[in-house]
Amino acid sequence: MPTFAYVANDNNKVSVIDTSTNTVINTIQVLSPDNVVKAITITPDGRYLYVTNLYNVVAVIDTCSNTVVATITVGDFPTGIAITPEGRYVYVANSGLATSTSGTVSVIDTDTNLVVATIPVGRDPVGVAVNPAGNFVYVTNAKSDNVSVIDTTTNTVINTIAVGDFPQGIAITPNGNFAYVANQGQSSLSNTVSVIDLNTNTMIATVTVGLGPTNVAITPNGNFVYVTNVGDNTVSVINVATNTVIKNIPVGPCPFGVAITPDGSLAYITRACDNKVSVIDTHTNTVVDTITVGNLPLGIAIGNVNFPCPSPLDRICIETTRIFDSCTFEVEKTIKVPVSNKIQGLQCEVLESKCSILNISKIDEQQNLVEVKLQIKVLLRITNKGCNNSSFKKVVCFNKNVTLMLPEGGDLSCEVNSATCGCNQISEGTRICCNNNSDCTVKVTATVKSKKLVQVEVPFLRSCESKQCSSNGGIRIAPGKSYPLPSVPSEINSIMFLAKTDQGMASPIIVLFNGLPLTFTTITEELTPYKLDLPGGPYPVGSVSLNNLGTSSIYIRNLTTE
Structure with missing residues (x-):
């Protein structure tokens, strides 16, 4: 079953990471680029993403087509977001304006994608978490230094729990007994995580972590808590049994969001300052990979896609040219050019360049490896500005051997990407004998590729043929x-x-x-x-x-x- 990580980036885009290869396989444009996506959650069946956009909108993305299928207007500046265990309701923290005396939580019915309730909470709500039973939602109120407890049966606040300074992210253990809250600090960065006993709704412990803790994730077995520390570029790992930090992992600049794969083996950390995601092996607590994503990556969600997408019947076979191998190289040569004693400067101009394949010889039958002998010819025009702008043409040749994988029935091509020429300039007034030479340097960059016409089966989503133009009318x-x-x-x-x-x-x-x-x-x-x-x-x-x-x-x- 494939597992994907979805990363909310600046310019209103979501990067899609295949966790089996740790490569970005798609980028989804959510809404207009002037909006900002911040937080993201995925339905339990992996079918839809709900993404907060700071300008009062939650976008719904179909993970099958990677397209926006609905937009929902919520409160001011939505930030945190979480979904109930059965996938029926989405709770969105609307942080409100900086001067707001309170924020709100919007409740979205996923059957209709409509807001069915709006709940007043504390000032600047940011983080949202739902307990495993789905009967309570916990919301961090950054400027109130507390957590609101919402009863999902009535959608009302039934309790408020004091925590540390400027709480941000929150996560709940799989057994539903404890919540961990990252206290980032407001006037100055904090370094604590509050532990709440959800049976009594009281804070029972404070754990010292790195500087500026921001977001929290808990392993599926409930044994460890991973906390991003934006102030010192680390992730703290807390042992739930002892509520102590067992390791601080350096991960790169500005770690912000954190999510853990369903099997608990990997933790993915967004790095807001350098547009990357760090991958932590939770068995060794070391960074094992780094992935480049979009600008300013913030929120992240991970889920399994366990449905045919699209169904096997909705597939077609097409013919296309596939590139099996390629090699880009640079060659350079310096040539001697005769100059006159009246020289004021040489100019060198590339008129034409061409790459030719002279010979192909097999060197490994099993791996389809061949050695390719290439020749590049560059036609130059060299002008002596000091001798009545006299000029002449010259051909410069380069020979190059490369090794490529060439499948049976494939073809090779060679293209010159760029060709430049420059000559050494001699200062005015320098006397030069008639039989002297000056240097001109020719540089060429070229690419050789192996290609073959192949048939491939691809998803068939819709025809791309043009439709008959007509007025919309009505x-x-x-x-x-x-x-x-x-x-x-x-x-x-x-x-x-x-x-x-x-x-x-x-x-x-x-x-x-x-x-x-x-x-x-x-x-x-x-x-x-x-x-x-x-x-x-x-x-x-x-x-x-x-x-x-x-x-x-x-x-x-x-x-x-x-």
């Missing part, structure tokens, strides 16, 4: 806007219409009664008839509105009610 509902309903009849049970979105887009549309959701559906790019039955109706038409919740315009035709 009444346009812009994203975030509503559409007025007919005033007759005065009470309604159902709304019927034809609708479509912009090409290649989809947008949810919702019916609200005095601001409360009644029903919704998703509009696609194909013009389709829709009927929305309003549960519990009839409703007075003046209190009902039809709203576009997506990022695409919706085009409505023939709207009627009954």
